[in-house]
Amino acid sequence: MVDSSISRRKVLQTVGGSVSVGALAGCAGGGGGGSEGDGGEMTTTAQASQDQDSYTLNLAESATQESAHYRGTELLAETIEENSDGRISVDVVCCQNAGGPPEITSSVNSGTLDMGVSAVNNLANLTDAWLFVQLPYLWSDHENLYGFWSENYGDGGRGEVVERVHEAVYEDLPNIEILDYWGSNGGSMRHMHFSDDSTPVVPTDGSGQGIRVTESPIEGSTVGNWNFSSTPVAWSETTSAMQQGVVQGIHIHYWWLYASGMFEEINYTVETQTQDSPAILHINSDSWGRLPSDLQEVVTSSVAEVTPQQIEMDLEQGAEAKRMIQEENSEIEIYSPTDSELEEWQQVTEPTYDEWLGEDGVPEEFVTSALEFQDHDVPGVEL
Template sequence: MKLSLNICITCMAAALLVFAGPAQSAEQYNGKKITLRLASPSPTGSNMVRGYEKFVELVKEKSNGKVRVKLFANALLGSDRATMEAVQRGTLDMASCSSPNMASFAREYMVFDLPYVTSPAHQKQLYAALDSGELGKRFDAVASGIGLKTIMYSEYGYRNFASTKKPLNSLEDLKGLKVRTTDSPIEVAVASALGMQPSPIAWGETYTALQQGTVDGEGNNWEHMVNAKHIEVLKYAVDSQHNYSMHILMMNKKIFDSLPAPVQDILMEAGREALQWQREITIEHEARAEKAMLDAGMVIHRLSDEEREAFKQATRKVWDQFANELDKDLLQLVLDTQK
């Protein structure tokens, strides 16, 4: 009888572990304490940094305090490109890099830079494809090929053009504008297609460049402009929504692979949960940022359907320009989400 009871207890325990799945991985890790460093160029209070703060909190909670992530925001450890290079070298554990700047590491990421390749109306389909579809699997392989492990596709949002010196009420108003871009070849080409003068500048140097007149404007989401205090010098904007960006949290693959399996599960699960939470708060953040811009006296021109179509047509040649450099299968996977 005693033997049977022990067997039943053992079976019940095993069943609980099976049904609990990865969510119980934190309780299963009883190894030594681990500390990881995470760098983000984004300002404190932004939707991305809040998402990473949630990630840090969840990792600590799921590991019962045995795994800690130290977050360095505000470009404290350098720009996203510089910190991602450090992650590749293994001198930094994790870093967040914008999808346009990820094109410097693997050209496959350029597919997200195409103007109007995605739209806000189809975000849920894009999320599903990245989180659990073939699109996400393909990019996992891309990341692995450059020594990285994808942890989460943090929501950044749609970029809009803004200016320090003149209203942006039409395509004509963009011509001649000296605009800050990332290093993405496509982003540079989009600016040129619209008649602007592109100037790739590191994010941490953008405020000074706007203030000193090195550039007259930028393409960014509302919240980033607000949190970085760019609205102190920016005066006009247009809701062009010409490009969707993410900030992709990556980890050095060798370091990730060297961690105990329960710790790997903790990091991935915390990333999934933090991502869902971060996406939910982004809508609120963007609305609050837009209000802050208007309160600061900025003038925002809202494109009509006809005007937006004109922007799309003016930038369509960029698709042709990079047709031979893009992974056609990846592009099709992205386009499949826009139906």
């Protein structure tokens, strides 16, 4: 367990409002803060810090302090500071103070943030490079998901497909550098959760209920092919949408269901084990370039040290969230489909593959590479 106590680092939290992103520009960052010099010119804290051979970076994530993303950023900050002998100080920005994942990544790209953590399924409006990751049942388990993407998890070493994805990402987000891939902060695959009296066991039991989905068009297509009405709803509005009957359920991981308190609205869960996505740990290119090569190596080695621990935190978080949901909502029924029932959920997703294979962000060769990496096939899908 990571000690989440505040050390000598400043941890920005939501207290009666949010901190403007413009105020978060880090000392090694490409844009934002600074102070007036004697000549009236802006002198960035990056320049001042470099004169002292010390650097400050801010690192943003959007979840609460109980989350694996926050605990991972805390651990990384401590590790970087320790491994650099205090030459790099890291300010962790949490709790939506820098916005959600799209805002964080946009700010890292613009230079108003130095570093960030964002789950890639939330970045579809910024780049379609990771779109294929959202295909249902593409990943047989989390070990294969993170083994495919992370340079420091499992056998490590990114394959050609990951490098080609990065090339596409950098066309859309030219001012970021991807350091590695972390856990999604969900801790489990996505499942179907219902707030009404629905108790579907297989997709043919669906009858058009409105299900809240993210902005990912592939997720929406998947839920639609299961005989439900996929309904994108902003996260901040989801609980009220469920309470008001705008939607009758949600397709989400256990952790987010628990952390949001939304589990209290749920009567029934069917563990569809549909999909999950990694998160990117990324840094602004200028912030990276201003670090001396020896400190770049410190950051790289620190990321390598922390990444496997963060992913394990993530998975433990998902298991704990499921346990807490069952403990705190005794009315909820969690149904785990039999192998044959789960195969029905899987086979009905074939139209999703037919619809999306070959589209931008979903090259068939990328999908094939991911499946071959796992020695895995998706039931009902022929490539």
